[in-house]
Amino acid sequence: MLATTTFAASNSNPPNPAHKNSSQYPPFSSNSRAAHIVSITRRGLLASISIALTPFLTSPQPQIKNPTHYADFISLPDSEARGLFQMPPPRLTNRYFLVRAGESEYESLGIINTNPVAKTSVDNGLSEKGKKQTVRAALDLKSMGACEGNCWIWPSITQRAYQAAEIIAAVNGVNRSNIVPEYSFLDARGLGAYEGKKLDSISEVYASDSLSPNIKPPPIDDGTPNESVQDVFVRVTQLMSILETQYSEDTVVIVSPDSDNLSVLQAGLLGLELRRHTDLAFRPGEVRFVDASSIPTYKQPASAVYKCLNPPNCN
Template identity: 35%
Template sequence: SLFKIVPMFSNMNSRSLIQASRASIICSIILISLVNSSRCLLIHRKPYVHRRQTAFSHILRRHASESDGTHEDNNEGLSEPLEDSRRSFVKNGFITLTTAAFTGGSLFVSEAGARGLVRFPCKDQPLLNTYHFMRAGSSLLEVEDVWSTNPLFLTNREAALSEKGEDEVRRACNLLKNMGVTPTIVRYSLAASSIDTANIVGEEFNIGRDRLVPEFNYMDPRAIGGWDFSPKNATEEAVWAMDFDEAGPSGRGGRPPPNEDGTPSEALADQVVRLTNLMSVLETLYSGDEIILVFPDGTGPALLSCLIGGIPLYRVHELNFQSGEIRQNVDYNSVNAIATDLPSPYYSEILQRGRQELMQLRENPDEERNVKDLKFEEERAVAEAQRKERQELEEREARQNEFERRQKLEEERRIKEDQRKERQIQAQEREIERKRMRENEDNSTSDISGGAVGGGILLLAVSSVLANSKQSAVIDTDDNRDENGTLSNATIPETNSADIDEVEVSLSDVAKADTDSVELDQPITMEQNETAKVFELA
């Protein structure tokens, strides 16, 4: 048992060692008292039983003696041992209870379980655990300058830890390591950024999952009602100015406007109730532990610090935590060491800007400030502009296509009109050509008929010349035939060659004239061909 107890004592601080020592003394006194009581019972038990048996046997003997006529009175103090044992037990128990009461300890209930609600400030009643307050790293919404406090949307992954936030958390863990801090419990909000931060802390300090404990609503950030999802930097300054001027020492004043989407509108006092319950639960569940509390915002740990240190709540934002910031060993003395008597110049400038922003917010309550809605409207406006641009582009394309279609139709119509005109011209030319051909045919027909008449006359002339020559030759032949019918040496008169040549020349002239009259641009007709053949024969 000593080997198991000594390491446990080595991990305790001085306050825990004092409490453990006091509990050990009380347990030792109780144990001694119980042993003494048991010893008394064991000492008197055997004689008592023996005497009971003796009394029982005495009764039997007395009954036997009465039956025999003899009497024996031997009580031997039968009740005395029983009265002594009871008296000793009551006496020892009274001594034990009196000793425990004077020592001021509890017999079976630990001090943590008997604390109840924690009373602030924690000056006269110190905390049983060592607390390190930490703000989660920058979330994705905070990087985009969006302030989201609606409890329904805290677990959304759009509020998860950003890459910048991861670096901030790891730097804070390295700071704790360098200071020799070894946390045993990590209590974190269910906000997405706090969950991611707690996982990194558990990984850095090798804390088991049974020691990473989620807190469902006590660590939720203060809800800002109608200003939820507004630009974070400007609206946060307005809230700081409102709390400084209107919250008061108890934080009951300075409430943001309500919202229609279910986001609560809370004052600082509303968050104080949750934080009080949180510390009461932690002080009841744990004792002597080093606990890291991971908050999703900077106001929660600052407000709890003010409660512990007794700082007026309207000064809460002077202790505001930055993203990824951690403060170790938060107690009454450390909080009062941080809080100064007068606000810093930088904080005063923030309050001045915040008052101006608060005035604008209250003068224009209907002005849209929700970043999500503004972004939606901007996206809608962009989408509408893109839609109009696409519509105009489509209309331009449609007009261009219609213009090109009409131009194409006009070109086709013009081409068809030109083709029609060309066909008309060709038809007129063909008509003119046909007329000329008919005129040429008429002329050639008249020429051919005239040539044929001339040729016929020539033929008749030639035939008559030849007939005359032949007749004269026959006559001459008959004159020169002798009595036997044979020809004599008389010469046959020859045809006049000059006449024949003259006839040939006339025929060739006629043929040439006919041929010249037939040579036209158009092909030679069948009649002209036959006429040429006739001349050829002639």
């Protein structure tokens, strides 16, 4: 510890340097003021320096012109914060158009094909009928003014969905750089053991969906996932979270290879219970603007005992 001594004025004579016995410091006299011993530690020294330099190192804080508005902003509920997306959302920052791609080659043959391994296969591309359906969808989007402003097209990387996105972009004058391929969240719903069966057998899956969104199709060992409605709901919710975080006041055209992605997504956005997603089924090449007025008339589910208290999250 360092110590410094300070003295006040004194009436005593100054020390005589000629005398060897003279003290280094002036002697205390009876009428001299009391000496003050001030202790200085390293911590105190650093604190003093920081206090002295603070006004020069800190930038002035911006003034809040409307403190009431600012307080309202920072006190928003977590569910309304950007990036924390919940279904149904309290609001949407973008406009959304949902498009199902036209008929695929597999669908033209009446065969179910949902294995993601084959999603980029040419056989998963648009059939001749599917191309015509997609052109009509692109013209519908143009007549609706979907891409008159800033427009982004988000297709599944599945062959028919990406082909549909390219047709939509060409008809609506959208730059190809605005086509953003989605690699997993928009995959066609995996139907498990129904893979390779006739397309009409999908009605059995929908019969199970109407009972509970957690019922999965029977599994299979060829790599095809067996997804419940709830599984699809998780995927499309993650997709919407990305879109609502990445864009603001833009138009987003979502292009799906199948109907279930879009019907489950729309049910979630509108607050319908997920068992009713088949009421919102999309035809190949159908375009739909996300609008609350499009909620269909309620239909009593097959199970009259089952009640959904928190749509769309129902077990």
